[in-house]
Amino acid sequence: MGANTADVLIIGGGYAGLALAYQLARRGNDVLLLEANGLGSGTSGCSAGRAQVAESHRGSHMNVVLAGLARLEALEEELDFGFEWRRLGNLMLIERDEHWHWWRDQVAYLQAHQAQAEMLDAAALAEAEPQLDTRRFRGAAWCLEGHLNPLKFCQAWAGSARRLGARLLAGSPVTGIEVVGGRVLAVQTPAERYSAGTVLATAGAWTGELLRLAGASLPVRFTHAEAFVSEPLPPLLHNHIGLADFYDTIHNQARAVSVGVAQQQSGALLVTEAVEKTPSIHRANSIWGIPGIARDLLDLLPGLAAVRAVRAWAAPSPFLPDEQPAIGWMPGFTNLFVATCFHLTITTIPVLSEWMAGMILGGPRPELLADFDPARFQTAALPGWAGRKGK
Numbered sequence: 001m002g003a004n005t006a007d008v009l010i011i012g013g014g015y016a017g018l019a020l021a022y023q024l025a026r027r028g029n030d031v032l033l034l035e036a037n038g039l040g041s042g043t044s045g046c047s048a049g050r051a052q053v054a055e056s057h058r059g060s061h062m063n064v065v066l067a068g069l070a071r072l073e074a075l076e077e078e079l080d081f082g083f084e085w086r087r088l089g090n091l092m093l094i095e096r097d098e099h100w101h102w103w104r105d106q107v108a109y110l111q112a113h114q115a116q117a118e119m120l121d122a123a124a125l126a127e128a129e130p131q132l133d134t135r136r137f138r139g140a141a142w143c144l145e146g147h148l149n150p151l152k153f154c155q156a157w158a159g160s161a162r163r164l165g166a167r168l169l170a171g172s173p174v175t176g177i178e179v180v181g182g183r184v185l186a187v188q189t190p191a192e193r194y195s196a197g198t199v200l201a202t203a204g205a206w207t208g209e210l211l212r213l214a215g216a217s218l219p220v221r222f223t224h225a226e227a228f229v230s231e232p233l234p235p236l237l238h239n240h241i242g243l244a245d246f247y248d249t250i251h252n253q254a255r256a257v258s259v260g261v262a263q264q265q266s267g268a269l270l271v272t273e274a275v276e277k278t279p280s281i282h283r284a285n286s287i288w289g290i291p292g293i294a295r296d297l298l299d300l301l302p303g304l305a306a307v308r309a310v311r312a313w314a315a316p317s318p319f320l321p322d323e324q325p326a327i328g329w330m331p332g333f334t335n336l337f338v339a340t341c342f343h344l345t346i347t348t349i350p351v352l353s354e355w356m357a358g359m360i361l362g363g364p365r366p367e368l369l370a371d372f373d374p375a376r377f378q379t380a381a382l383p384g385w386a387g388r389k390g391k
């Protein structure tokens with residue numbers, strides 16, 4: 001292939017685009033990836049690094065989650081790059097009875113699917129996390145999950161894809177898409193024009209605006225999420241800790257804070273999340289967001305009052321009105337594939353990227369992906385912000 005042509009052209013270098021670059025290069029394809037900024041600089045590099053299990057949807061989604069978790073166990077070796085993978089418990093702290101009942105059912109469901117999970121009463125919670133001020137909590141739902149370094153996870157996919165011959169071009173925003181007769185002929189960046197047999201739109205929260213360049217539409221929405229990281233600390237926490245009412249708190253609110261925290265291998269605390277509805281994507285921290293998260297963190301861990309925050313950031317968190325991903329061929333196009341708005345992305349992307357690669361190369365659509373067909377949005381009436389229930 002020439003410098004400006006490829007078998008597959010991928011637009012967007014987050015978890016989705018990078019994992020697909022690896023999977024497609026591994027299957028012998030000439031892959032070219034265009035990323036507007038740096039690889040992983042979108043939402044992926046800003047995540048909390050949780051390989052989530054606790055919030056699995058009930059039904060077939062659970063099989064993808066468990067398969068993804070198993071896949072992650074061997075992925076550092078496969079990609080030949082350490083991304084600080086470790087199994088880590090997640091504690092959902094519970095105050096109210098309604099959340100206790102919901103999580104008790106969820107834990108029973110997780111246990112029935114061989115996930116390690118249990119309900120902890122207040123005494124067991126205090127024993128599990130001695131530094132935590134547990135007085136206001138009835139207990140917690142605990143689940144064994146996984147944890148990794150989000151930026152290194154991006155680097156791992158990218159490095160392996162490159163070794164297999166994929167060309168990953170940072171600083172290459174797609175600004176135009178040429179379509180003739182339902183076929184994407186070429187894409188334009190400020191400097192170059194590129195063409196490929198198949199084009200993948202993996203631009204996360206930006207996928208809606210990207211598709212508009214091709215005259216297509218997908219109702220990608222997003223919230224604006226803020227987080228920060230502390231200076232390194234001695235060992236303090238044994239689990240990722242979050243609040244059971246996270247989704248209730250952020251649902252239908254213009255601005256909300258719901259604290260989540262885990263200690264990284266470096267000793268730093270990665271602390272999430274202040275959430276705001278914004279009409280357009282931006283990357284700025286607000287004057288209420290970081291102080292709000294810090295205040296709630298101190299309520300949980302009063303001993304941290306003297307700890308310094310060393311870096312804060314913000315990123316869009318994308319979702320579709322029905323809270324399901326869009327994975328599949330764009331209706332009306334013969335060679336445009338979309339993959340965005342995943343649920344439990346870190347856990348599921350190792351498996352979903354394999355399945356997507358099979359589909360992109362002409363294989364049948366796996367049954368589990370049928371619900372994610374982007375065609376479902378072509379006629380439906382779409383709810384706006386009020387439809388948001390989760391990340």
Ligand SMILES: Cc1cc2nc3c(=O)[nH]c(=O)nc-3n(C[C@H](O)[C@H](O)[C@H](O)COP(=O)(O)OP(=O)(O)OC[C@H]3O[C@@H](n4cnc5c(N)ncnc54)[C@H](O)[C@@H]3O)c2cc1C
Pocket residue numbers: 011012013014015016017034035036037038039040041042043044045046047048049050051052172173174175202203204205206207210225226227272273315316317339340341342344345346347
């Ligand atoms: C604070 C926070 C914490 C989170 N924590 C977790 C967690 O613990 N576990 C988990 O699984 N998920 C978590 N998530 C969600 C997770 O980060 C996202 O689901 C995931 O990163 C989405 O990956 P992506 O590849 O679809 O999108 P992105 O990572 O956003 O990648 C899309 C890329 O496309 C690029 N792009 C956009 N437009 C163009 C263009 N025109 N041309 C070229 N490139 C373009 C962007 O620059 C970007 O790099 C969290 C999200 C947030 C905000």
